[in-house]
Structures are given as C-alpha cells and as structure tokens.
Amino acid sequence: xxxxxxxxxxxxxxxxxxxxxxxxxxxxxxxxxxxxxxxxxxxxxxxxxxxxxxxxxxxxxxxxxxxxxxxxxxxxxxxxxxxxxxxxxxxxxxxxxxxxxxxxxxxxxxxxxxxxxxxxxxxxxxxxxx
Amino acid sequence: xxxxxxxxxxxxxxxxxxxxxxxxxxxxxxxxxxxxxxxxxxxxxxxxxxxxxxxxxxxxxxxxxxxxxxxxxxxxxxxxxxxxx
Numbered sequence: 001x002x003x004x005x006x007x008x009x010x011x012x013x014x015x016x017x018x019x020x021x022x023x024x025x026x027x028x029x030x031x032x033x034x035x036x037x038x039x040x041x042x043x044x045x046x047x048x049x050x051x052x053x054x055x056x057x058x059x060x061x062x063x064x065x066x067x068x069x070x071x072x073x074x075x076x077x078x079x080x081x082x083x084x085x086x087x088x089x090x091x092x093x094x095x096x097x098x099x100x101x102x103x104x105x106x107x108x109x110x111x112x113x114x115x116x117x118x119x120x121x122x123x124x125x126x127x128x129x130x
Numbered sequence: 131x132x133x134x135x136x137x138x139x140x141x142x143x144x145x146x147x148x149x150x151x152x153x154x155x156x157x158x159x160x161x162x163x164x165x166x167x168x169x170x171x172x173x174x175x176x177x178x179x180x181x182x183x184x185x186x187x188x189x190x191x192x193x194x195x196x197x198x199x200x201x202x203x204x205x206x207x208x209x210x211x212x213x214x215x
Contacts, residue, residue: 023153023154026154026158027154027157027189030157030158030161030189030193031189031192031193032192032193067152068150068152069152069155070151070152070154070155070158075154075158078158078162081162082158082161082162082165083161
C-alpha cells in the first residue's frame with residue numbers, strides 16, 4: 001500500500017540542501033511513497049547538463065565531495081528509476097533562464113510544470129520546502 | 131487472496147558489495163539488485179556505512195521484505211534480505 005504522497009519544493013542552490021532533497025526524494029520514492037519534486041530558483045542551476053557535479057556549498061559540501069558521497073543529481077535519477085518519483089522543472093524558472101528542456105540533465109525531468117498545478121496536486125499530501 | 135509458496139531449497143543468494151558507499155548508496159544498490167532477483171531469493175549487502183546497517187532493516191520492514199540477518203564483520207556489516215514480493 002502506498003504511503004502519503006510527498007511533495008518537495010526545491011529552490012535552494014546550496015549543495016547540502018540539494019543533497020538532502022535528493023536523499024529524501026529517493027528514499028521516500030523507494031519506500032512506497034509517491035514523490036513529486038518541483039525544482040525552481042537557484043536549485044535549477046545544479047540540474048543543467050553542462051554544470052553537472054559543479055555544486056556551490058559550504059563546509060559539508062567539501063566533505064560530501066571528498067568522501068565521494070552519492071552525487072545529488074544522481075540520487076534523484078536513482079529515485080526515478082527505482083521508485084515512484086516525478087521531478088518537474090518550474091516553468092517560470094525555465095522561462096527566466098531561457099533554457100530548453102534539452103539543457104537539463106538526462107533521465108530525470110518530466111515536462112515543465114507551473115506552481116499552480118504543483119500546489120493543487122500537493123493538497124493531497126505532505127509538502128516540504130527546501 | 132492469493133498465497134505464494136517460497137521454496138528456500140531453490141532460493142539463490144546474490145552479494146552486493148557496497149563498501150565505501152555512503153547513505154543512501156547501499157540502500158539504493160540493494161533495491162536495484164532486489165528488482166532483478168526472484169521472490170524468495172536473498173541479497174547480501176556488504177556496507178561499511180553504519181547508518182545504512184541501521185537503516186536498511188527499517189526499509190525492509192517498511193516495504194515488507196524479510197530481514198534474514200545483520201552481522202558486523204570487523205570494518206563492515208553484512209545485511210541479508212529475502213525478497214518477499
């Protein structure tokens with residue numbers, strides 16, 4: 001039986017927060033919870049194809065990279081592959097950056113979605129802001 | 131309701147060596163492996179990450195597989211899980 005759906009609004013560009021969001025999304029998705037992630041603001045930069053692995057962060061970010069912790073973007077990709085996870089780029093963020101969908105990393109994103117749709121879906125579950 | 135009989139005589143065990151990987155790496159490797167084996171088969175995960183040694187049994191209980199055992203082997207843990215569904 002599926003657990004309560006989880007909705008994550010990811011807007012921080014900090015490596016540590018993107019890592020945490022990837023951990024939460026992937027582990028929840030493989031633990032029988034449907035998960036939807038809405039990626040906007042500075043977070044979208046971490047998901048650009050050309051900047052993959054190039055994170056901005058603080059002290060813990062250095063440790064994550066030094067210890068070769070799982071890559072944050074790859075955590076989302078694993079969650080998508082192994083569980084019920086949908087990841088939407090914010091349509092506003094795509095408009096502001098002027099990026100096409102092909103500029104985002106492969107094997108992760110669903111088509112861009114608006115905040116209204118995401119919030120409407122999120123009424124049926126638990127919403128987390130990161 | 132359907133019931134499924136699991137024959138342990140024919141069950142196989144596959145080992146996933148996730149030593150050196152940090153949370154949730156070992157769990158993800160277990161899940162990727164468990165999708166590829168038959169019901170009743172066992173996956174042994176080797177993990178040097180203490181958090182995963184504690185967390186994998188929680189996942190197993192949550193999604194209703196069976197924890198066969200957890201053993202500390204010096205610098206790593208062996209966690210054996212039987213696929214139940």
